[in-house]
């Protein structure tokens with residue numbers, strides 16, 4: 001069967017990332033260092049200079065995510081930690097660290113076949129309803145919600161429902177423009193989505209000015225955990241993450257919420 005175009009594009013991206021995962025030969029000994037894989041070499045991506053780790057393919061947001069995950073309890077009560085649309089470098093390290101408590105998921109798990117890590121299928125629109133409330137230790141997903149073809153707020157609510165008290169919901173979304181907009185119509189072309197949402201695969205764009213207005217009440221029963229309390233500016237800069245990523249409502253930011261204990 002012919003693969004859909006976006007699947008092919010992602011498979012190609014993943015392959016490049018995997019091929020780039022070999023030990024670099026001319027590793028600098030000073031300068032910013034990727035906290036995930038230890039590489040000090042950073043390449044360009046889509047006109048953005050020196051943002052992508054050559055060792056593991058991580059971007060600023062992935063490195064920030066990793067630093068956050070290092071500061072929190074991922075498996076309270078020995079419940080499993082869910083990693084959705086796993087970043088490969090992080091997936092490897094979490095798998096080593098958490099063993100069977102680590103669960104990786106994707107809507108299209110077949111794109112991870114070459115990685116050698118078990119990734120199961122999870123449709124955020126359909127499958128979360130089947131999970132028991134308070135049953136998982138925590139979850140992370142970064143730049144996923146803009147692809148999801150159902151009510152994004154309902155997805156956030158479902159995720160928060162299944163996290164156990166004391167567990168963390170860690171996520172990031174791209175911000176593109178000031179105001180939220182979405183269009184899930186299947187009649188939109190790749191070109192339409194590119195011009196309206198900034199990418200061919202996105203069905204929505206998050207606005208920095210109205211994100212909390214749209215999604216804030218999905219986090220009832222959760223407390224926000226300020227990022228600067230978890231990652232200090234010096235550590236961020238050393239990891240080649242811009243300091244502005246620690247401020248809320250920008251594309252590199254990572255949201256951290258902890259479920260309140262009742």
Ligand SMILES: [Zn+2]
Nearest residue numbers: 034037053056
């Ligand atoms: Zn790296």
